[in-house]
Amino acid sequence: MKSRVLVTGANGQLGKTIREISGDFTISIDFVFVDRSELDITNIESLELLFQSKDFDYCINCAAYTNVDLAETEIKQAMSINATAVNNLAINCKKHSVILIHVSTDYVFDGAKQSPYLESDTTNPINVYGESKLLGEEYIRKQLDNYFIIRTSWLYSKFNKNFxxxxxxxxxxxxxxxxxxxxxxxxxxxxxLSYFILFLITNSITNFGTYHFSAKGDTTWYGLALQISKYLNKSSNVTPIKDYPSKALRPLHSVLNNNKVEALTKKPLKNWEESVNEVLKSLSKV
Known part of the structure; x- marks a missing residue:
């Protein structure tokens, strides 16, 4: 029997990626993709109407306010999308027995730890974006037992604007x-990340809770830029600098420990360099 899956934030880079690979899962999943113009998740009445009209099994929440610097001044908007709307989703998921898969962030941590962060480590966001995402997590845990919160980091794809x-x-x-x-x-x-999310659904995983998902290894933004430049054979065009001023503070070390995900999937994650090169290769075809 097919699982019916609601994907919110369908026009974000993660939502677009899930849509692109959804054809690989048509035998087991019936997807319903909605973007902001079709569904305002900050409006709980609109959500209720949708959940009543469709018999969803899962909701993948890809909707998020992600402009870290702008969140410092647009506090209301960030909290509305990353916290209040998430609470609305959690309420409806609980009412209609839907499993919520929610994407969170490494920015719930302060970056003071020098080893990779475990799911159980103490959170302490140092900017409004991180605070709003952590509040969204807390709403989910308050409302639901059957949920997956997936903290990830430094997302990129061939879609939309990214580093x-x-x-x-x-x-x-x-x-x-x-x-x-x-x-x-x-x-x-x-x-x-999309394949991991769909792994949870297609395998009917019931080990609910919080997971850290990223590639293997770590780097700096300079290191990532250098990897891209090497792909293009333009390494001399990239120069390192220690820091530059920005509105929002950012964690200096937000590497995530992926052991829990690897134990669940029973296979190792890719190294970040490999995954970056795969996306660069796909972008070169565009």
Whole structure:
């Protein structure tokens, strides 16, 4: 029997990636993709109408306010989408017995830990974006027992605006780039994350709770830019700088421990360099 799956935030880079690979899962999953123009998840009445009209088994919440710097001034908007709307989804998932799969962030941590963060580590966000995402997590745990919260980091894809696409474009134009070395984390491909999310559904996983998902290894934003430049043979165009001023503080070390995911899937995750090269290869075909 097919699972009926609601995907919110369908026009974000993760939503678009899930849509692109959804054809591989048509035998087992009936997808319903909605974007902001079709469904306002901050409106609980609109959500109730949708959940009543469709017999969903899962909801994958890809909708998010993700502009870290702008969130420092657009606090109401960030909280509305990343927290209040998530609470609305959790309420409806509980009422209609739907399993919620929610994407969260490494920015719920302060970056003071020098080893990879475990799911059980104490959270302590240092910017509004991180605070809003953590509040969304807390609403889910308050409302639901059957949920997956997936914290991920430094997402990129061939869709929309992201660091990988931006650096690739600038390097192709032979721009000279200065990229920071102060922040350490793990770039994560939306393709890899999408397949993990759909693994949970197609295998009817019931080990609910919080998971950390990223690629293997870690780097800095400079290291990521260097990887892209090497792919293009333009490494001389990228120069390291320690930091640059920004509105929002960012965790200096937000590498995630993936052992829990690897134990669940029973296979190792890809190294970040491999996944970056796969997306660069797909972008070169566009």
């Amino acid at each position: 990988v696409k931006s650096i690739l474009s600038k390097l192709k134009e032979n721009e000279e780039l200065t990229i920071i070395t102060s922040q350490k984390g793990t770039p994560t491909s939306c393709i890899d």
